[in-house]
Amino acid sequence: MKNNFFEVLRSGINTTYQDEGRFGLQHFGVVPGGCMDEKLFLIINKLLGNKSNEGVIEFAYQGPLLKFHGSKTKFAVSGDVHFNIINSKNEIINGDSNKSYNLDNGDQIDIISTKKSVYGYFGVYGGFEVKSFYKSISTLTKANIGPNNGNKISLSDKIFINIERKSNNTFHINFKNDYDDTIRVLKGPQYDYFSEESKKDFFSKEYLVTNLSDRMGMRLEGKVIKNTVSTNIRSEGITKGAIQVPADGQPIILLTDHPTIGGYPKIANVISADYNKLIQKTPGTKLKFKCINLEEAEKLYKDHFNNISKLLNNLKEI
Amino acid sequence: MKLSNIGDCGVICDFGNQVNREINSQVINLFHFMKLQIEEKKLVGLLNLAPSYNKLIINFDLKKTNSKKIIDFIEKIDLSKFNFKNDNKEWEIPICYDLSLDLENLSKNLKLDKEEIINIHLSTNFFIYMIGFIPGHPFMGDLDEKLYTSRLKTPRVKLSPGCVGIVEKFCNIYPFQSPGGWNIIGKTPTKLFDTKNNERPCLLSPGDGLKFKLISKEEFESLENEK
Numbered sequence: 001m002k003n004n005f006f007e008v009l010r011s012g013i014n015t016t017y018q019d020e021g022r023f024g025l026q027h028f029g030v031v032p033g034g035c036m037d038e039k040l041f042l043i044i045n046k047l048l049g050n051k052s053n054e055g056v057i058e059f060a061y062q063g064p065l066l067k068f069h070g071s072k073t074k075f076a077v078s079g080d081v082h083f084n085i086i087n088s089k090n091e092i093i094n095g096d097s098n099k100s101y102n103l104d105n106g107d108q109i110d111i112i113s114t115k116k117s118v119y120g121y122f123g124v125y126g127g128f129e130v131k132s133f134y135k136s137i138s139t140l141t142k143a144n145i146g147p148n149n150g151n152k153i154s155l156s157d158k159i160f161i162n163i164e165r166k167s168n169n170t171f172h173i174n175f176k177n178d179y180d181d182t183i184r185v186l187k188g189p190q191y192d193y194f195s196e197e198s199k200k201d202f203f204s205k206e207y208l209v210t211n212l213s214d215r216m217g218m219r220l221e222g223k224v225i226k227n228t229v230s231t232n233i234r235s236e237g238i239t240k241g242a243i244q245v246p247a248d249g250q251p252i253i254l255l256t257d258h259p260t261i262g263g264y265p266k267i268a269n270v271i272s273a274d275y276n277k278l279i280q281k282t283p284g285t286k287l288k289f290k291c292i293n294l295e296e297a298e299k300l301y302k303d304h305f306n307n308i309s310k311l312l313n314n315l316k317e318i
Numbered sequence: 319m320k321l322s323n324i325g326d327c328g329v330i331c332d333f334g335n336q337v338n339r340e341i342n343s344q345v346i347n348l349f350h351f352m353k354l355q356i357e358e359k360k361l362v363g364l365l366n367l368a369p370s371y372n373k374l375i376i377n378f379d380l381k382k383t384n385s386k387k388i389i390d391f392i393e394k395i396d397l398s399k400f401n402f403k404n405d406n407k408e409w410e411i412p413i414c415y416d417l418s419l420d421l422e423n424l425s426k427n428l429k430l431d432k433e434e435i436i437n438i439h440l441s442t443n444f445f446i447y448m449i450g451f452i453p454g455h456p457f458m459g460d461l462d463e464k465l466y467t468s469r470l471k472t473p474r475v476k477l478s479p480g481c482v483g484i485v486e487k488f489c490n491i492y493p494f495q496s497p498g499g500w501n502i503i504g505k506t507p508t509k510l511f512d513t514k515n516n517e518r519p520c521l522l523s524p525g526d527g528l529k530f531k532l533i534s535k536e537e538f539e540s541l542e543n544e545k
Contacts, residue, residue, distance in 0.1 A: 024356075026366035026377070027349060028511070028520035029450040133513055143453040143494050145513050189324055234337055235457070237368030237375030237450070239328040261370055261450035261457075269325035272380055294385065297326040301380050 004070030006159040012064040012111060014215070015153040017128065017146060019055045021256075022136035026237070029260050030145070033138045036119045036215060036256050036279045037079070039308050044078035044123040046312045047100045047171050055130060055137040056123040057153065060214075063111025063120055064153065068103050074165040075109065076100040079120030080177055080280075083111040099172035099318070100125075102165065116179065117280040118213075126163035140257060142216075170318045175311050178277050182288045183270055186297055188243060189236075190265035193229040198249075201225065202267060206286040207251060213283060215257040220287065224249035227265060235263040241270030241278070243289075255279060271297040273304035319344075321392060323385035324375060331374040331392065337459075342447050345369045346525040350402035351395070352376060361391060369524050370448045371457075406525040411491075413440075413482055413530040414538035417505035419474075424467060424501055436532070438462045439503060444489060444528040454493035454511030454520050458528060461487045473499030480505045482530075506530075507541035 020041070021034025035041035035058055045054050057064070063083065076099060077083050083095040088106030095101070095109070097120070103109070114120045130137050130147035137147055144150030148157065191199070207222035231247040242254045244264035253270060254262070256279070268289065270278055281287065292300075320332040331348060333341050349369040355361045363382030368375040376388060415421060415436050425432045444458040461484060469485050474497060481492045483500025490500055493510035510521050522528070533541070 023365045025453075025519070026368045027353075027449065027524060029453040029455050030519075032366060032377075134516060134519065140453075142496070143511065143513070145453065150513065186323070186325055189322075189330060234335070234371050234373075235448075235451075236330075236370045236373045239325045239375065239377060241325055259451045260368055261448065269328075272326050294323055294326060298380065298384055301326060305381060 002160070004073065004161050004164060006066040006068055006161075008064055008153060008155055008157045008159065009067055009108070010065035011152065011154045011157075012059040013062045014058075014060040015064050016058055016139035016141070017055050017130055017148065017153075018058045018138050019136055020053050022134050022138050022145075025134060026260050030134075030143070031140065031256075031258055031260050033140050033215075033257050034136070035121070037121070037276050039276045039311075040078040040119070040121050042308060042312060043098060043173055044076050044121045046315055047076040047078070047098065047173060048074060048123055048125045050123070050125065050127060054123065054127040056121045057128070057159070058119055058121055059111065060114075060118050062113050063122060065108065065110045066159070067108045068105065070105060070161070070164070072165050073103050073161055074100055074125035074170070075103055075123065077109075077111060077120060077122050080115040080117045081111060081120040082113050082115060083109060085109055096172070098174070100170040102168055102170065116282065117177070118282055119280060124161050125165045126161060129160035129162050142257070171315050172318055173311060173315055180277065181281070181285055182290050183274050183278050184290045184292050184297070184300070185243065185268035185270050186294060187291065188266035188268045190229075190233060191267055193227050193265045194245070194267055195226040195228050198223075198225040199267075203289055203291055206288055209281050209283050209285045209287060211283045215255060217255050217258060218253040218278075218281075220251045220253065222250070225251060225267065229265070231265065232263050233265050235261045238262045239269060241272070241275055242266045243268045243270065253278065271300060273297065273300040321389045326385070327378055327380045329376045329378070329385050329388045329392075331376070333372045335372065337371045337447070339445050341372050342445075343525065344397070345372060345374050347400060347402055348374050348397060349524065350405065351397065351400050361388070364388075368450065370450070406523065406527070408527040408529075409522060410529050410531050411506050411508050412533040412537070412541065413504040413506050414533050414535055415504040416535045417538065419481070419502035420470075421503055424503065427467065428465065430464060435465060435503065438465055439484075439489075440530055440532060442489075442529070446522055446524055446526045446528060448524050449520065449522060452494055452496060454522070456491055456510070456522050456528070458489045459487045461489060463487075467501055469499040470501065473497055477502065478505075480507060482506055505538065507538050507545070509545060
């Protein structure tokens with residue numbers, strides 16, 4: 001809709017269009033990508049009454065400052081996020097995350113920061129007017145794939161929306177954040193490459209999340225993990241959450257935009273049920289890893305997903 | 319072939335430690351077979367297939383299936399009954415060696431004339447073992463032993479799209495601007511990954527053959543301008 005758009009007055013950090021990801025192209029080197037936090041992605045679309053895979057805008061630490069031009073829309077911010085709505089009369093209203101709001105011409109949304117987390121989401125009723133590539137609008141900046149020529153959203157960009165809101169009803173979903181710093185993992189394919197002592201260290205010592213973390217990976221710092229076989233392997237496919245250990249012995253967890261193929265040995269793999277929790281860990285967090293088995297991981301994922309479904313069904317009208 | 323889980327939403331099919339065409343062809347054969355199972359909806363919940371030199375990794379949706387179901391399925395099939403080789407293409411990709419970054423150094427280190435390096439590279443019938451790392455990026459082999467070289471000690475921070483590199487018996491092409499540690503012997507104007515093409519975004523496929531064709535700097539520039 002050419003007459004309904006957001007003007008970007010501040011871009012925020014790593015602000016991109018994302019959805020559930022782009023599947024079926026990994027053999028051509030295209031990682032699925034998509035929203036880092038699947039739970040918050042599902043929540044925001046539920047709040048807005050959108051289809052569950054409608055595209056949203058993801059930001060890290062600081063979100064954008066947006067001015068709405070048009071007649072009427074509805075939006076929500078999901079996550080643990082501090083934001084304000086500045087209406088056309090210049091009144092400032094404190095915003096609540098995980099709640100939908102109506103918005104009219106001239107209103108601004110100032111997404112100031114995430115609190116004890118990294119990623120937050122901004123979505124609108126009916127979604128954004130952007131072109132998909134291979135059935136997805138997810139942005140992969142390193143290969144310029146996705147809307148906005150595969151780039152991050154920047155100052156002065158216009159973000160067009162598909163449709164105006166049809167009703168004024170608003171909703172919220174209440175939930176508690178999980179601040180537990182224990183991450184459960186399965187043994188990786190090269191688990192036996194590492195010394196007995198290092199394997200013990202990995203599951204007993206703390207590993208610090210460093211600043212060198214982004215959508216591709218999270219670099220950790222801690223007791224050096226010694227490799228007794230080879231610090232390089234024949235490059236092989238990578239799965240999300242793989243924990244690789246390069247020659248310097250400091251682990252790197254490969255995240256949503258990971259390379260599709262890699263040649264470092266992998267000591268472990270984060271379980272799917274703990275992935276949402278992991279990616280929200282800010283630099284400075286001390287992680288502990290716990291080894292579990294496949295059956296436990298499958299059961300935990302089932303529970304995890306049932307909990308998300310329960311959350312979504314707990315939608316309350318305001 | 320050894321089958322096991324990788325994480326809780328992946329299965330790894332391991333064909334052994336060797337890197338050669340025979341083993342890689344088996345990987346690609348299984349890849350095509352599994353791709354067909356997805357297309358014909360014979361297996362639910364499969365999301366992605368990642369073939370590499372000697373392994374195939376299958377990623378799936380844990381809400382719909384699990385690694386045991388997939389491993390059981392693969393154990394029952396007789397792969398010798400399938401041969402997808404005929405689907406593979408032969409490519410001729412233009413290369414300009416005047417735009418090399420490392421040919422001088424390679425010539426010194428390998429004790430070969432630049433002409434000789436170029437001739438060996440041009441006469442190699444490359445086989446595409448796998449595509450990955452970043453979109454459209456091919457890993458090809460096998461180079462003549464005379465050209466075997468190791469990675470640069472310090473990888474370059476920024477390589478422009480189209481750079482052609484070599485390391486050990488392998489040759490690659492960088493489809494996007496990226497960091498890289500391979501020895502750059504030339505540059506191609508051919509676009510390997512087209513984000514505007516929704517049907518067939520990636521030019522090359524694992525298992526395809528490839529030969530380079532010499533072009534001049536002028537030809538390179540005119541092909542670049544046509545893009």
